[in-house]
Amino acid sequence: MMKKILMILALMGTLTAEAQRMDDVTEHSKYIKVVDEYVPAPGQFINTMPPYEEGDDAYKMAQKCTECLANNKKDMVCLGGYGGYITFHFDHSIANVKGQKDVLILGNCAFENNSEPGIVMVSKDVNNNGLPDDPWYELKGSADVDSVGKVVYGYSITYSRPITEEYDGKASEISKDITIEKYIPWEDNRGGAGYMHKNRFHEQTYYPQWVSENQITFGEQTLLPRNATNTGSYDQENWLLKSLAWGYVDNKPNADQDASSFDFDNAVEVVSRTPVEIDFVDFIRVYTGINQDCGWIGETSTEIMGAEDLHLDTSIQRIKDALAGVESIKKETTINGELYDLQGRKIKAPGKGLYIKNGKKYIIK
Ligand SMILES: [Ca+2]
Ligand SMILES: [Ca+2]
Ligand SMILES: [Ca+2]
Ligand SMILES: [Ca+2]
Numbered sequence: 001m002m003k004k005i006l007m008i009l010a011l012m013g014t015l016t017a018e019a020q021r022m023d024d025v026t027e028h029s030k031y032i033k034v035v036d037e038y039v040p041a042p043g044q045f046i047n048t049m050p051p052y053e054e055g056d057d058a059y060k061m062a063q064k065c066t067e068c069l070a071n072n073k074k075d076m077v078c079l080g081g082y083g084g085y086i087t088f089h090f091d092h093s094i095a096n097v098k099g100q101k102d103v104l105i106l107g108n109c110a111f112e113n114n115s116e117p118g119i120v121m122v123s124k125d126v127n128n129n130g131l132p133d134d135p136w137y138e139l140k141g142s143a144d145v146d147s148v149g150k151v152v153y154g155y156s157i158t159y160s161r162p163i164t165e166e167y168d169g170k171a172s173e174i175s176k177d178i179t180i181e182k183y184i185p186w187e188d189n190r191g192g193a194g195y196m197h198k199n200r201f202h203e204q205t206y207y208p209q210w211v212s213e214n215q216i217t218f219g220e221q222t223l224l225p226r227n228a229t230n231t232g233s234y235d236q237e238n239w240l241l242k243s244l245a246w247g248y249v250d251n252k253p254n255a256d257q258d259a260s261s262f263d264f265d266n267a268v269e270v271v272s273r274t275p276v277e278i279d280f281v282d283f284i285r286v287y288t289g290i291n292q293d294c295g296w297i298g299e300t301s302t303e304i305m306g307a308e309d310l311h312l313d314t315s316i317q318r319i320k321d322a323l324a325g326v327e328s329i330k331k332e333t334t335i336n337g338e339l340y341d342l343q344g345r346k347i348k349a350p351g352k353g354l355y356i357k358n359g360k361k362y363i364i365k
Contacts, residue, residue, distance in 0.1 A: 083218025107250025141247020
């Protein structure tokens with residue numbers, strides 16, 4: 001009986017453990033290895049951080065982000081306005097250690113109440129193809145608890161290419177530093193619409209130049225309540241961007257390591273917020289969580305400067321354990337190509353379903 005239970009547990013291990021991954025390197029690094037995707041929303045630092053050069057495509061821009069962030073380089077990448085995102089991975093899956101924070105993500109928040117909160121998403125390479133094309137979950141943050149009714153779940157936004165880059169000479173009533181008020185039109189799925197403004201400090205186009213489409217949509221995610229107030233005047237703007245309590249990137253200074261660290265135990269379904277148990281994370285995504293423009297300081301945009309696995313040795317050990325489990329089961333079930341069911345019983349006349357053959361998943365349709 002005991003043997004049978006062990007067998008069942010081990011086989012279940014086979015089915016989930018295949019997604020754990022580590023690169024074949026002599027020494028693993030706790031820092032970002034590769035940026036997979038850089039898909040910023042428009043913004044005053046877009047095309048400059050990192051810089052766009054003629055001929056660059058999305059792949060090249062992601063490569064430039066890798067150069068900024070990998071191996072603890074700590075150069076800055078800007079995600080632009082609401083929804084803009086970056087996706088990255090490490091040279092190994094990061095284990096979720098229960099009850100402990102798992103990853104540190106650095107922003108450029110200079111001081112308390114200089115917050116441009118970025119929401120963290122996590123994903124596991126379930127289909128084992130090395131690409132971030134698997135289901136995504138969000139890590140919940142303090143707004144899920146202290147701003148109930150003010151957070152919008154399932155929010156989508158579409159930005160359009162600006163019609164003009166030229167200052168029309170008219171003074172803006174919003175801020176004396178704004179050169180084009182109606183610059184980048186946006187529309188959301190809640191009947192809202194508006195414009196991202198252009199200011200005199202950033203003259204390049206704010207629309208990502210490597211994008212050929214005239215619209216960019218970010219969707220079905222979470223919109224945090226606006227956090228900015230101008231505590232000054234029109235002539236002397238003084239913007240306060242209130243820091244949220246916990247759970248966001250670029251929300252509190254990096255020196256506050258705990259506030260910049262994230263716990264995979266907080267994974268939830270993106271819209272329903274149903275908790276999700278995740279044992280390993282292969283891809284991490286960060287996106288700008290607020291849609292707001294703040295006079296001379298421009299749109300709220302999350303910056304990112306790097307990330308690290310907070311428990312490298314544990315991650316590697318857990319991957320090794322998981323892979324060892326897979327190997328022992330593969331041996332046991334590799335006997336002349338015989339078919340086993342998921343309970344470890346040899347099957348002579350299989351019907352439709354999932355089996356194990358030669359140590360691998362085997363589907364009969
Ligand atoms: Ca954890
Ligand atoms: Ca994948
Ligand atoms: Ca920013
Ligand atoms: Ca920032």
